[in-house]
Amino acid sequence: MTTELFTGAxxxxxxxxxxxxxxxxxxxxxxxxxxxxxIFQQDEIEHILVRHxxxxxxxxxxxxxxxxxVGVVLATSGPGATNCVTGIATAYMDSIPMVVLAGQVPTTLxxxxxxxxxxxVGCTRPIIKHSFNCRDLADIPNVIAKAFYIASTGRPGPxxxxxxxxxxxxxxxxxxxxxxxxxxxxYNPNIKGHPxxxxxxxxxxxxxxKLVVYSGGGVVIANASELLTTLVETLKAPVxxxxxGLGGISGTHDNFIGMLGMHGSLEANxxxxxxxxxLALGVxxxxxxxxxxxxxxxxxxxxxxxxxxxxxxxxxxxHIPVVGLVDIVMQQLLDELSAINFIPDxxxxxxxxxxxxxxxxxxxxxxxxxxxxxxxxxxxxxxxYRITNGEAYVASDVxxxxxxxxxxxxxxxxxQWINSGGAGTMGFGLPAAMGxxxxxxxxxxxxxxxxxxxxxxxxxxxxxxxxxxxxVIITLNNRSLGMVxxxxxxxxDGRHASSYMxxxxxxxxxxxxxxxxxxxxxxxxxxxxxLKEAFSIKNQLVFVDVLVDEKEHVYPMHIRxxxxxxxxxxxxxxx
Amino acid sequence: MRHILxxxxxxxxxxxxxxxxxxxxxxxxxxSLTVAPTxxxxxxxxxxxxxxxxxxxxxxxxxxxxxxxxxxxxxLIDRKHVERELLLVKVAAVNDKARTEVKRVTDIxxxxxxxxxxxxxxxxxxxxxxxxxxxxxxxxxxxxxxxSARSGCVGMARGDKSLxx
Numbered sequence: 163m164t165t166e167l168f169t170g171a172x173x174x175x176x177x178x179x180x181x182x183x184x185x186x187x188x189x190x191x192x193x194x195x196x197x198x199x200x201i202f203q204q205d206e207i208e209h210i211l212v213r214h215x216x217x218x219x220x221x222x223x224x225x226x227x228x229x230x231x232v233g234v235v236l237a238t239s240g241p242g243a244t245n246c247v248t249g250i251a252t253a254y255m256d257s258i259p260m261v262v263l264a265g266q267v268p269t270t271l272x273x274x275x276x277x278x279x280x281x282x283v284g285c286t287r288p289i290i291k292h293s294f295n296c297r298d299l300a301d302i303p304n305v306i307a308k309a310f311y312i313a314s315t316g317r318p319g320p321x322x323x324x325x326x327x328x329x330x331x332x333x334x335x336x337x338x339x340x341x342x343x344x345x346x347x348x349y350n351p352n353i354k355g356h357p358x359x360x361x362x363x364x365x366x367x368x369x370x371x372k373l374v375v376y377s378g379g380g381v382v383i384a385n386a387s388e389l390l391t392t393l394v395e396t397l398k399a400p401v402x403x404x405x406x407g408l409g410g411i412s413g414t415h416d417n418f419i420g421m422l423g424m425h426g427s428l429e430a431n432x433x434x435x436x437x438x439x440x441l442a443l444g445v446x447x448x449x450x451x452x453x454x455x456x457x458x459x460x461x462x463x464x465x466x467x468x469x470x471x472x473x474x475x476x477x478x479x480x481h482i483p484v485v486g487l488v489d490i491v492m493q494q495l496l497d498e499l500s501a502i503n504f505i506p507d508x509x510x511x512x513x514x515x516x517x518x519x520x521x522x523x524x525x526x527x528x529x530x531x532x533x534x535x536x537x538x539x540x541x542x543x544x545x546x547y548r549i550t551n552g553e554a555y556v557a558s559d560v561x562x563x564x565x566x567x568x569x570x571x572x573x574x575x576x577x578q579w580i581n582s583g584g585a586g587t588m589g590f591g592l593p594a595a596m597g598x599x600x601x602x603x604x605x606x607x608x609x610x611x612x613x614x615x616x617x618x619x620x621x622x623x624x625x626x627x628x629x630x631x632x633x634v635i636i637t638l639n640n641r642s643l644g645m646v647x648x649x650x651x652x653x654x655d656g657r658h659a660s661s662y663m664x665x666x667x668x669x670x671x672x673x674x675x676x677x678x679x680x681x682x683x684x685x686x687x688x689x690x691x692x693l694k695e696a697f698s699i700k701n702q703l704v705f706v707d708v709l710v711d712e713k714e715h716v717y718p719m720h721i722r723x724x725x726x727x728x729x730x731x732x733x734x735x736x737x
Numbered sequence: 738m739r740h741i742l743x744x745x746x747x748x749x750x751x752x753x754x755x756x757x758x759x760x761x762x763x764x765x766x767x768x769s770l771t772v773a774p775t776x777x778x779x780x781x782x783x784x785x786x787x788x789x790x791x792x793x794x795x796x797x798x799x800x801x802x803x804x805x806x807x808x809x810x811x812x813l814i815d816r817k818h819v820e821r822e823l824l825l826v827k828v829a830a831v832n833d834k835a836r837t838e839v840k841r842v843t844d845i846x847x848x849x850x851x852x853x854x855x856x857x858x859x860x861x862x863x864x865x866x867x868x869x870x871x872x873x874x875x876x877x878x879x880x881x882x883x884x885s886a887r888s889g890c891v892g893m894a895r896g897d898k899s900l901x902x
Binding site: 283284287288291292293295297312346347348349470471472475476 | 755796803805
């Protein structure tokens with residue numbers, strides 16, 4: 163019997179099939195034409211042609227954030243691959259599993275400054291979890307399997323696989339063999355919390371008088387929101403989410419005290435500052451959370467649970483570090499609490515909640531809308547929430563609109579909120595929304611954006627047309643780069659250096675030019691009816707351009723270099 | 738505080754650049770770095786000498802360990818260990834006095850003169866970094882140092898402890 167031989171291009175497709183990949187997001191070019199030819203000749207995997215490779219990475223990313231499945235990107239060598247860099251960095255910062263297949267010039271030309279040659283493995287080294295230079299045809303299937311395994315386990319992240327053209331061409335063939343559950347001797351993601359640490363953590367929790375649960379993106383990634391809810395309800399404790407962790411517990415849950423950090427609620431930040439025990443779950447004490455680390459929560463005994471040891475005690479010292487997958491550790495904690503017959507301290511809880519409710523009463527997340535005046539951006543988010551019953555997938559760009567969405571759209575479920583939290587990548591929103599819409603065509607998928615961000619990947623309106631991805635784009639149009647402008651108002655005496663968009667396009671005409679529907683909203687009385695109209699249109703992308711008050715700032719906001727609870731709650735007013 | 742890190746990692750293309758890239762990306766310091774395959778050809782061993790307080794060291798160890806290619810990392814300074822560095826130094830030996838003094842100092846430090854040119858000696862010396870520094874200082878008082886090359890230190894834990902897979 164002769165062994166069947168395959169080209170490298172065929173092997174890539176077979177490997178992806180074996181790994182149950184449904185979509186590849188990409189853009190063709192010289193070095194990957196053989197691979198495109200192989201994709202063309204099968205129908206198990208659908209290729210989505212974007213208009214710019216950056217959008218391919220964000221679309222894969224949005225698909226992953228919505229579904230949990232590993233996103234796959236395909237780009238040609240040189241500029242195709244370098245265009246992926248921002249999207250890879252975005253995925254890396256938010257721990258999103260992604261496999262990027264990047265073409266490369268033939269091995270014989272590598273290092274010769276050949277046409278469209280870039281050392282993409284070198285370019286991406288600081289922003290990937292791992293990368294592979296494929297140099298042997300027969301290795302392709304297992305390299306791809308390993309890439310998936312590394313991308314999706316432990317703390318997830320992007321993996322780059324470089325595929326030189328001579329490995330893909332029809333002239334070279336080899337037998338196909340793949341181990342879809344590979345083992346890597348140097349890579350053993352630590353999964354279970356150390357029992358001694360679990361006991362310590364449970365003891366600290368059971369003795370706490372002012373406990374706060376601080377949960378982040380790790381809980382969402384680990385699909386652990388049910389466990390989080392059970393844990394919070396067992397402890398009867400207040401819970402705050404990071405920007406990445408929103409939806410980890412329902413935004414309408416009684417114990418939820420809002421997002422914390424730079425634009426978090428006063429009650430969340432105050433609770434953190436006054437806590438005696440902080441149970442940190444799948445978070446990394448980001449500078450947008452902590453404010454000045456020297457002043458961070460001075461009285462708190464910090465239990466830090468994370469799968470990545472480097473996140474623990476990096477910025478804030480953890481008193482009880484627990485390395486492990488957050489879902490497993492939460493279950494261990496619940497078991498241990500039950501073993502020690504944990505009963506919540508009702509008296510302490512009563513005092514603690516009373517205190518928290520006094521902070522809640524400040525209503526730090528609020529704004530004033532005067533009838534007849536310009537639409538406040540927050541009002542748009544609230545309308546959007548009502549009309550979609552809070553059930554939409556909301557993919558955000560970066561800026562004021564992102565913070566308003568985080569504050570005013572309580573997410574009931576994890577993965578509903580899709581945003582570039584760590585990298586803060588403008589241009590992320592539209593392609594990410596497209597990825598979510600591809601996964602959930604029957605759900606409302608919103609791209610909440612601004613007049614600055616939307617223009618960073620607006621060409622994808624064309625991809626939406628080609629693949630019928632009727633997302634609802636809501637642009638909070640303030641004719642300026644709002645967050646930049648806000649900082650300039652607050653820190654630079656109102657000098658608006660380059661934060662003003664002087665020649666905005668007519669977004670309605672842009673949308674129509676791409677074959678979509680455009681809806682313009684200029685006044686408050688139009689807001690609700692026209693937004694309803696936008697969401698009632700099925701099977702067509704609707705671009706809603708809402709003129710909002712350009713002077714509105716995002717509040718509350720950390721006072722720079724202060725403690726976590728030092729906040730502006732409105733212009734010139736400190737908490 | 739000075740630390741010596743011994744790292745065992747896959748002997749694969751690009752593995753070294755991941756380590757070096759990590760140090761530069763996160764603004765960790767590298768005083769010296771040496772790398773070579775081990776007796777097991779599939780593994781490389783890197784020894785890095787670095788400076789940093791305990792918090793920085795903790796991050797370095799964790800970050801290096803996180804790299805997929807890295808199998809093990811061990812800090813040597815905090816435990817009993819041996820460390821050695823190799824020095825090759827070429828010095829001016831233009832007259833009898835210089836030649837005599839260079840030979841004398843080399844003998845005292847238990848180094849060897851391994852090559853002789855018309856007006857130069859090349860000396861080999863191994864030892865810990867302090868010894869090498871002291872030798873260079875003494876030598877420079879006696880004659881002109883023309884060229885020097887140091888290997889960076891390698892180290893191992895004393896006794897039965899070993900770093901292998």
